[in-house]
Amino acid sequence: MFPTPVEKLSPAARTGYQVALPFVMVLWLLPLIAVMMISVRSANDFTIGNYWGWPTEWNLIENYSLVFTGSSMPQYLLNSVFITVPTVIGVLVLSCMTGFALGIYKFRFNMVIFFMFIAGNFVPFQILMVPVRDLTLDMGIYDTKLGLVLFHIAFQTGFCTLFMRNFIKALPRELIEAARVEGVSELRIFWYVVLPLMRPAIAALAVLIFTFIWNDYFWAIVLTQGAESQPVTAGITSFNAQYRAAYHLMSAGSVVAALPPVLMFFLMQKHFIAGLTLGAVK
Amino acid sequence: MTSSKSNRSYWKRNQIAITPWLFLLPAMIMFALYVVWPIVQSFNLSLYRWDGLGEARYIGMQNYEELWYDDAFYTSLWNNVLWLVLYLLAIPAGLLIAIFLNQNVRGIRIYKSLFFFPFVISQVVVGLVFTWFYDPSFGLLNIVLGWVGLGPIAVLANNEIATYGIIAAGLWPQTAYCMILYLTGLNAVDPEQIEAARLDGAKGGKMLWYVILPQLRPATFIAFVVTVIGALRSFDLVSIMTDGGPFGSTRVLAFYMFEVALSEYGFRMGYGAAIAVVLFLIMLIYISYFLIKMYRDERGV
Numbered sequence A: 001m002f003p004t005p006v007e008k009l010s011p012a013a014r015t016g017y018q019v020a021l022p023f024v025m026v027l028w029l030l031p032l033i034a035v036m037m038i039s040v041r042s043a044n045d046f047t048i049g050n051y052w053g054w055p056t057e058w059n060l061i062e063n064y065s066l067v068f069t070g071s072s073m074p075q076y077l078l079n080s081v082f083i084t085v086p087t088v089i090g091v092l093v094l095s096c097m098t099g100f101a102l103g104i105y106k107f108r109f110n111m112v113i114f115f116m117f118i119a120g121n122f123v124p125f126q127i128l129m130v131p132v133r134d135l136t137l138d139m140g141i142y143d144t145k146l147g148l149v150l151f152h153i154a155f156q157t158g159f160c161t162l163f164m165r166n167f168i169k170a171l172p173r174e175l176i177e178a179a180r181v182e183g184v185s186e187l188r189i190f191w192y193v194v195l196p197l198m199r200p201a202i203a204a205l206a207v208l209i210f211t212f213i214w215n216d217y218f219w220a221i222v223l224t225q226g227a228e229s230q231p232v233t234a235g236i237t238s239f240n241a242q243y244r245a246a247y248h249l250m251s252a253g254s255v256v257a258a259l260p261p262v263l264m265f266f267l268m269q270k271h272f273i274a275g276l277t278l279g280a281v282k
Numbered sequence B: 001m002t003s004s005k006s007n008r009s010y011w012k013r014n015q016i017a018i019t020p021w022l023f024l025l026p027a028m029i030m031f032a033l034y035v036v037w038p039i040v041q042s043f044n045l046s047l048y049r050w051d052g053l054g055e056a057r058y059i060g061m062q063n064y065e066e067l068w069y070d071d072a073f074y075t076s077l078w079n080n081v082l083w084l085v086l087y088l089l090a091i092p093a094g095l096l097i098a099i100f101l102n103q104n105v106r107g108i109r110i111y112k113s114l115f116f117f118p119f120v121i122s123q124v125v126v127g128l129v130f131t132w133f134y135d136p137s138f139g140l141l142n143i144v145l146g147w148v149g150l151g152p153i154a155v156l157a158n159n160e161i162a163t164y165g166i167i168a169a170g171l172w173p174q175t176a177y178c179m180i181l182y183l184t185g186l187n188a189v190d191p192e193q194i195e196a197a198r199l200d201g202a203k204g205g206k207m208l209w210y211v212i213l214p215q216l217r218p219a220t221f222i223a224f225v226v227t228v229i230g231a232l233r234s235f236d237l238v239s240i241m242t243d244g245g246p247f248g249s250t251r252v253l254a255f256y257m258f259e260v261a262l263s264e265y266g267f268r269m270g271y272g273a274a275i276a277v278v279l280f281l282i283m284l285i286y287i288s289y290f291l292i293k294m295y296r297d298e299r300g301v
Helices: A011-028 A030-038 A043-047 A060-069 A073-104 A110-122 A126-138 A145-169 A173-181 A186-197 A199-214 A218-223 A232-242 A247-267 A269-276 B002-045 B062-068 B071-087 B090-101 B108-120 B123-134 B140-147 B162-187 B191-199 B204-215 B217-233 B236-241 B253-262 B269-300
Strands: none
Touching: A011 A030, A011 B108, A030 A247, A030 B123, A030 B140, A043 A247, A060 A073, A060 A247, A073 A110, A073 A145, A073 A186, A073 A199, A073 A232, A073 A247, A073 B002, A110 A145, A110 B002, A110 B269, A126 A145, A126 A218, A126 B002, A126 B253, A126 B269, A145 A199, A145 A218, A145 B002, A173 A186, A186 B002, A199 A247, A199 A269, A218 A232, A218 B253, A232 A247, A232 B123, A247 A269, A247 B108, A247 B123, A269 B162, B002 B269, B062 B269, B071 B162, B071 B217, B071 B253, B071 B269, B090 B108, B090 B162, B090 B217, B108 B162, B123 B140, B123 B162, B123 B236, B162 B217, B162 B236, B191 B204, B204 B217, B217 B253, B217 B269, B236 B253, B253 B269
16 A cells, blocks of 8 residues: 555654644635535624624525525526436436447447547537537527437437447447347347446436536536536526626525535445546556 | 237347447437537637627638637646646655555544545635635735745736636646545555565665666556546636736636637637537547557457
């Protein structure tokens, strides 16, 4: 193990490490902790300039319930859900299929198609902006959740194909050969042999894509406009415009907007990290 | 009846050849429609003058000529270079934190998760959090600076340093990401090699440089690729924290392109497309690098 485990060092070093840990962590998360602290204050604190002292009132419940009752925040959150969940499902369906096709079969354009998906995923998405916005307008789904979902599915398929294909390629080939010898059709091989083995990859991608899409801001402001269809990342800016200079409310709003992916991360941590660090170890 | 029978046998004979195309088709249509074709269209559009509504007019290379003399374009380009170079600091910073956290004490898992936290939060919220952190009247940064007799400085209102302030905000989640890559990498480092090196008297910096880092190469590669792409894509933070200001000093190409094409400064789709093409060409260098590396690995397998 590198560095040397602290258990093997002197007791003083060990204690030093134990003390340093929380200290460094607080320093690391300071900007975030600050926002959480602000989000429980009252407007009164800001008028008297008591920004960091002991709050004159604790307004935890008031502030956070106002986020849900005094603005379109619930609508935005709901929109985010209705954009993120269908995208995740769509991407998983498509990329399981492409991963299977590219990971199992040898055919002429295999490599070309695979590289096309990877390259497409790395494209600076600004180059897609004007044409995709146009396409969405032409299809009559500008400013709808569907418009965002379709684009996200198409774009994320690139990354997910890379992921799925590599995962499937690492599966033991004998399984498939054996099934073929038994006369199992290719479609059944996909459904009954390969798909069950892909569960960990599906879980990893699901949490990862959930976070990516939930946090998307650029496409949200390019393809949607109002509270009808905008996700919470775009909604938070309208929220902040509504409560301009009410920092305690803006902070509470931000915490709410940031929360779902954070919860997702803590619940599915293992899968999340497995997905992110794919390829980090040989 | 007979035709269905012959169909089935045709399928039976050729299913191994047909199945992959069947499985690829939906994704390829989506990808062609939303990714490949728009890239072609952008290249084409960059040769036109178009407000997004009326008739597009072919103007040849005029958009690119205009770019050549556009100060805002150079500011954006320069800022992208700054982003690129400074963003790479996330890699050593992430390695440092990973080394710090790679221990087996009680509760270390929670600490690792908490350190990773910033990456999970949306960039919009990261932007807001740092905007308030920098705020000259109540931001924590200036309070801390005040303790040591400095400040206050309005980071985001000063066109000399605003971009650095935004990049610092961007480094926060990016470092967290590199950290998790390295933590996974450190976990997989061969313990026998470390022991052997220890017996040979290697430790600290030497051990890290000669024994550990070579084994972390895959993690470093991914960290590098993702960080570069992140730097070139930077948009959210600029948009949230300064909206390109003060005086356009924090624009990056991605943001400037959006501003030109879709904001109140006018709907200049062709000019925006030209900026996007330049950004794309820069990125192409990295995409090629990545693809060549992947291609070599594939052939090695």
